[in-house]
Amino acid sequence: MDTNVVLEALSVAVSAGVPTLLWGSPGTGKTSAVKALAESLNWPVEVVIGSIREPSDFAGLPVVADGTVRLAPPAWAQRLSSAGHGLLFLDELTTAPPAVQAAMLRVVLERVVGDVQLPEGVRVVAAANSPEDAADGWELAPPLANRLVHLTWPVNAERIARGLAVGFPRPALAGFQRRADARQNAVARATVSAFLQVRPALVLQMPKGPASGQGWPSPRTWEFTATLLAACEATEAGPDVRAALITGAVGEGAALEFLSWLENLDLPDPVRVLADPDAFELPRRSDRAFAMLTSVTAVAVAADDRTLWEAGWKVVAKAAQVAPDIATLAARTLASHRPAGAYIPATLLELTPILRAAGLIQ
Incomplete structure (x- = not known):
């Protein structure tokens, strides 16, 4: 997949508030791309590396105060909460052991850390290597995989060579300039609903094995699909970007069926x-x-x-x-x-x- 397509897809997903995961080999620029997006937006970014964290870094540390116990959030969550917006970048996700992945569940989807609800303006992006490439890697648990849209980070020799010479491209910001309106969101949700009426078997298809590297169909990821479909219309994203996002949400098989059905739908405005x-x-x-x-x-x-x-x-x-x-x-x-x-x-x-x-x- 072309790097520009992935960068645009990342921008659209982040602008739409859908948690996103970049998959790629170590040292290929995933972290740099996320930091560049935050810099372009003039947003703070907090990098949290899974392998050096404990479950309490996400679930909160129990603290006794005034006769009650509260779950105190770590410093990075407090900084994002004070800023009111920003990127939470969960790096090296597949180096996080299962207990840490479990503690991340509410953080990724609901942006809840301990007893603190992060503001709506805080968006979640993650990055991971495949378990065989990661240091002491773990498979991504299906519940965590289902909370993310999966994008494959490409490695292109020509792009790397050109980037070293003249600088690497920054993510496009179209998604932040043109947001989906109520009409676009309503039509997108109706479209996904109509497809699931035709293919009810695709409403939920749990993976039989580890879910590392892909999304899978569930009510949650179909809701992601509707949100991303509306965002793509608002930003006039190309078919490659739309296909990458929907595939990342519900997996290749379900996405192929949905996109084929959508192409032949031909509905009036x-x-x-x-x-x-x-x-x-x-x-x-x-x-x-x-x-x-x-x-x-x-x-x-x-x-x-x-x-x-x-x-x-x-x-x-x-x-x-x-x-x-x-x-x-x-x-x-x-x-x-x-x-x-x-x-x-x-x-x-x-x-x-x-x-x-x-x-x-x-």
């Missing part, structure tokens, strides 16, 4: 559908119909706008004529998210059987 609901036509293919109707209702709900909410009901009414089962799900979503001041549209009279079937009216 839900905003345009809501702008002219009378021109709406439900696709014949059931997965496309579900994806389209789910994204339209998601956008109508996310906007919290009376006009869009009422337009959403018009779309649902048309869909109910050919696909009442799908329309029932959309009607439930709209009915439970009525904006302030919105009137019950006349369209609802046509949907009485659908709403009764959904249990929304008696």
Whole structure:
């Protein structure tokens, strides 16, 4: 994989708040890339090396005060908490023994260290060598692997030679300049939801062996996928970046299926559908119909706008004529998210059987 693709993918993931892990051989510039990203953002960075830490460095050290026991965080966590933002860089992850990896679980995903909740602006990046390359290496435990998006750090002789001569490229900052909005997030979540309706077996596939080096499908990593999909749209990231991030989240097999399905989906923009609901036509293919109707209702709900909410009901009414089962799900979503001041549209009279079937009216 091209280094620029990985650098952009790293920037997009960090900007979206998704914990990310760089896999690569020792001495290939992973740490330098993370520090360069922090420097470009003018963020503080705290480097924590797994092999020289104890579980208490993440779970907190018990301290008795005023008759109670609290878990005091280490100095690096206190500095990040005071700064309000920054990068927590967990280096040499596969040199951390299982007990330390277990203590890292809440830190990686929830940013909780001891009794301290790190601010939202603190992002987590990790780096690791494969266990056979690491000094006294350990396999990455599946629960920890499932909390990270895995990116493979490439080694390119030409890039190294050019970097030594003129300097190495810095990570792109597009993700920090253009954040995903409510519409993009809603459409991305609806799209992932539609795919999992088609392929329910991919909702959860626990690895049979060690998970080192790859992500795997779970509800958590599909949520990562939706977040990253929205971030890629916001930043206009290329297909290589999107593929790298989704593969890093759910693994190669699931990502290949999802990306192939996504490429052939060819859905209209839900905003345009809501702008002219009378021109709406439900696709014949059931997965496309579900994806389209789910994204339209998601956008109508996310906007919290009376006009869009009422337009959403018009779309649902048309869909109910050919696909009442799908329309029932959309009607439930709209009915439970009525904006302030919105009137019950006349369209609802046509949907009485659908709403009764959904249990929304008696």
